[in-house]
Structure formats: structure tokens, C-alpha cells
Amino acid sequence: MKLTVNGKEASLADTEFITVSGLLDELKVESPLYVTVELNGKILQRANFDSTIVSDGDSLEFLYFMGGGERQCLPMPR
């Protein structure tokens, strides 16, 4: 399946459908608990990450909390 993630094309081989949680994992998105997901222009509720299905052609934006540089506190990159 082909997706647009943050404006770039991403493809997942041998995958027809995946949940948003699964996709965050699959794409090894850094600090997933800090990510807000916009799917086809709509911001998703975090509670629905497990139940929302992503399919071919979908467009996603992973949006991060950003602080101010000085006291930016994030989980260490995995």
C-alpha cells in the first residue's frame, strides 16, 4: 500500500490495511506518545489510534509537540 506521510510517499509491502498504532510502530516513528496524527485532513483522537484503519492512498501527517529549545523534554529517541 502507498501512503503519503508528512508530504512524502511511503509504501508498505504486503500490507493492505493497518491501524494507526500499527503504522506508528511500523514506520518507527520517534516518540509516538508525542505525536498527533492527522488522517486525510482530520485530526484523530489518540484513543482511536488502535481502531482507525489506514488504507492505500491515505494521507497522514504526524505532528509533534514542540517546546522552546531550552527545556525541551522528550523521551530519548529509540
Added chain:
Amino acid sequence: MLTDAQIERYSRQIILHEVGGKGQQKLLDGRVLIIGAGGLGAPIALYLAAAGVGAIGIADPDEVDVSNLQRQVIHFTSDVGRAKVDSAKEKIEAINPGIRVNTYREYICAANIMGIIQDYDFVIDGTDNFAAKFLINDACVVGAKPYSHAGVLRFEGQTITVKPGESACYRCIFPSPPPADAIPTCAQAGVIGVLPGILGMIQATEAIKFLLGQGELLTGRLLTCNALTMKFREIPVQKAPSCPVCGVEPTIKEVSDEWDALVKCDLEKA
């Protein structure tokens, strides 16, 4: 009426069709609050002062540290140890003695924010922590005060302007702070010094456009900037019906401190 001295000082923008004498008067009558005199707030304050924004409020509880100087260009080496608001006020007045500067040397919190923002036309979030960012959003939405949000991280930044009730707010994008237990460590992520300058200039531009009533504000779209690739992207964001502060059935009707959004290193520093 502009004085001859004002006409001379602001001539390069007065000649712009979008500004003119009337626009300059709007700027001189304008009141902008900058929360945080740091990486974002420093260049914002300098440019708003230069442009002749008549009243500038600056809120920051901190003192200038030598590690601030890499990006907080309103503070000089000789200011280390001084209150940031005093250092900023002095530079603003040196650039433009015609500006009225109000300083608030305090943490912005639920108890004081509504009283402070009410005296301003436009608010700029130049803070460095999530708790303040949620608080400023909530206060500006509840108080119907247009404001500019920005955040920076390493080589990346993002900014959006919020017109409460009309365009998406910060909580439409980020409904709540990350779960407290998601914040196990305190990494000093750092930021390249020019980045808050880039984002801060966008915020200052928004304030000026708002005061002038010209152009299109950065509403309904989150602008992201990657300084390493020098790519800017615009992500359309809609007002969320489920938004806890500006949605159909808001659960946040007055401001409260988001202690959950304060992470370990905020607490250590406080």
C-alpha cells in the same frame, strides 16, 4: 496624527500601500503581549519595537544565563544575571524610545494570565514548555484573544495563528498534553540558534498584519519549517468539533494550570 519624527522613522513602511499613515497609527496604537523573552520572544520584541508597535508587554520570570545568548539576541553578555524583562525593556527603549514597555517578571499561570492578556490586542506565545503553551491557548480562546503559537525543536519549528472561535486552536491539534508517564527522561534537546529567529519573525509578522488588518493570517494551517532541508510545509488544520476548549461541547471553560504537562526538568528548575 503622526509627528514629523515618526514619519521619518517609519518612512520605509509608511510608503507601503498596505501601511500608510493610517496603518502606522494602528501600529502605534497597537498592544502586543510577548510571553517569554527567550529565543522566540527576543527577536519578536526587537522587530515589533522597531516597527513602532506602541505598547509591548513582556512576561518572563527568568534571569539571563550565558547559555541563552546563542539565540536570545535581545540580551547581551553584560546582561547575564539580570532579569530578562529588564534587559529586554532596556533594548526596546534604546531602539525606539516611543514604545511603552510593560514588564511582568513572573510565571504566567492560571491565576494571572486572564488579567494580563486583557490589556492587549494580540498575544504571542514565545514560551518553552508545554504547560505554558496549553495555558496560553486556553486563556486566549476563553478570553477571545487572537494569538500566535510557535514551537521549536532542534532544527525544526512550527507555528500557527489562532483566531478564537474562527480557526483551529492548539487543542484542536493537540487536545491534551502527552501522558505524564510518557515522559521518562529529560533530554536537553537543544535548538539551532537561528531557528527561533525564523519562527519568531513569522510570529512578529502575524502580529503586525493583525494590527494593520492586512493580508491573510496564518490561521487554519500549521506552518512547519525544517532548517536542515530549508523546507517549509503547510498542513491544513480544521477546527475540531471535539476540541476540549473551542469545540461543540467544551469541557474547558476557564483556565487551569496543566500540571500534567510540566515535565520533570520543569519541576527541577522551578
